[in-house]
Amino acid sequence: MSTPSSPRSDTRAKLLSAAEHLFAERGVDAVSLREITRVAGARNVIAVQYHFDDRAGVLTAILAKHLPDVDARRHALLDEIDATDGVPTARALAGALVRPLAAKLADPDGGPAFLQIYAELLNRPSPQFRSADGESRSLRRWRTAVEPVIDPQARRLHRRLTAIVHTAVELARRARSAPHTDDRLFTSYLVDVVAAILTAPVSAETTRLADERDAARSP
Numbered sequence: 001m002s003t004p005s006s007p008r009s010d011t012r013a014k015l016l017s018a019a020e021h022l023f024a025e026r027g028v029d030a031v032s033l034r035e036i037t038r039v040a041g042a043r044n045v046i047a048v049q050y051h052f053d054d055r056a057g058v059l060t061a062i063l064a065k066h067l068p069d070v071d072a073r074r075h076a077l078l079d080e081i082d083a084t085d086g087v088p089t090a091r092a093l094a095g096a097l098v099r100p101l102a103a104k105l106a107d108p109d110g111g112p113a114f115l116q117i118y119a120e121l122l123n124r125p126s127p128q129f130r131s132a133d134g135e136s137r138s139l140r141r142w143r144t145a146v147e148p149v150i151d152p153q154a155r156r157l158h159r160r161l162t163a164i165v166h167t168a169v170e171l172a173r174r175a176r177s178a179p180h181t182d183d184r185l186f187t188s189y190l191v192d193v194v195a196a197i198l199t200a201p202v203s204a205e206t207t208r209l210a211d212e213r214d215a216a217r218s219p
Contacts, residue, residue, distance in 0.1 A: 012051045014040040016065065017110060019048075019058045024113035024175075028059065028120055059121070066104060066114040067136045073100035074138035078145055093146045094194035098167050100138070102187040105175060112175035119172035122165055139164070146198060153202040157210060163197045 018040035022031040033048040033055060044050065052058045077096040081088045101118075104111035143160050150159050170190055174183070202210075 011040070011042055011047060015042060015048055015051055016058070016061055020062060020110040020113035020117065023059075023062075023120075024116040028055070028117065033058075059117070062110075062114060062117060066107075066111070066118075069107075070100045070104070071136045071138040073103060074136075074142060078138065078141055081145065087148050088145070090146075090149045090195040090199045091191060093142070093149060094163070094191045094198060096145070097139075097142055097163060098171075098187060098191045098194055101167060101171055102183060102190070105171065105178065105180070105183045105187075112178050115168070115175040116172040119168040122168045150198055151202060153207055153210070154198075154200070156214075157202065157206070159198060163194050166197060167194055 015036060019031070019036045022036060022039060034045065036058070037045060037047045040047070042048075048058065052061055074096055077092075077099065081092050081096060084092075101115065104115050107114075146160060146163075147155065167190065170193075174180070174186055180186070
């Protein structure tokens with residue numbers, strides 16, 4: 001038997017849903033807290049501040065709503081990889097990055113909006129999250145697991161971050177063009193591309209330029 005939700009929790013859920021929709025449609029910084037309150041139909045003009053304190057609190061709540069599911073899916077895939085013998089394939093590791101987030105394309109409770117917000121936050125010059133949940137525990141685990149398949153030259157050029165941001169941006173693009181009847185081909189191809197990103201060789205020119213950069217940074 002389900003327990004009826006309280007008016008307070010209903011208001012909070014409506015505010016969160018309105019924020020997801022507006023942030024995804026126009027961008028995180030282009031939406032006022034007052035507009036979120038209005039779209040949610042809340043009577044109290046400071047309802048957002050009451051439930052979330054500020055804009056950063058709203059973003060933290062959105063991440064907290066969606067990332068646990070992503071975490072659980074990614075941990076399950078990484079557990080499967082750990083259970084195999086030898087070095088995991090780049091494609092298996094790419095799948096562990098892509099597929100848990102891609103599942104949000106079919107989440108009717110704000111999943112596509114979350115993907116667009118998440119990509120915006122990750123793709124900023126200096127991503128800022130109120131909590132460590134901005135980069136989930138499973139993502140940190142993935143960073144460690146993928147290290148053996150990445151060339152050391154690529155690691156110093158932040159190849160893992162490139163894969164993470166590319167995944168988020170492509171999924172956000174897909175979410176913006178929704179609805180789609182089937183995301184399987186898109187997801188499989190994105191896994192292919194991310195595997196290629198992880199294993200792409202570093203050219204002699206890039207290596208030379210990276211050496212020059214590192215030398216200039218040395219005291």
